[in-house]
Amino acid sequence: MIAVSFDKCNNQEKKDFECPCTYAGCPRHGRCCDCVHYHRKKDQLPACYFTAEQEKTYNRSIDFFIECRDK
Ligand code: SF4
Numbered sequence: 001m002i003a004v005s006f007d008k009c010n011n012q013e014k015k016d017f018e019c020p021c022t023y024a025g026c027p028r029h030g031r032c033c034d035c036v037h038y039h040r041k042k043d044q045l046p047a048c049y050f051t052a053e054q055e056k057t058y059n060r061s062i063d064f065f066i067e068c069r070d071k
Helices: 012-018 032-041 062-070
Strands: none
Touching: none
8 A cells, every 4th residue: 555645745835725515624735646636535526626616616636527527
């Protein structure tokens, strides 16, 4: 098994700038590996999978993602 550390990310400053998530106060903002890990455990996708309008709903479910893709 590969050990993954979420403590250090050489790209965090850059990713924090690029992260489209508008959910205020999330400690995973700009920490993509931590963000994916968190949402994957909940059968969800991170904010960057959604358009700006979809992202604002804070619905990160895979069902919502598929529903949006089908439109
Ligand atoms: S997508 Fe989720 S985990 Fe990622 S920054 Fe936004 S609220 Fe945090």
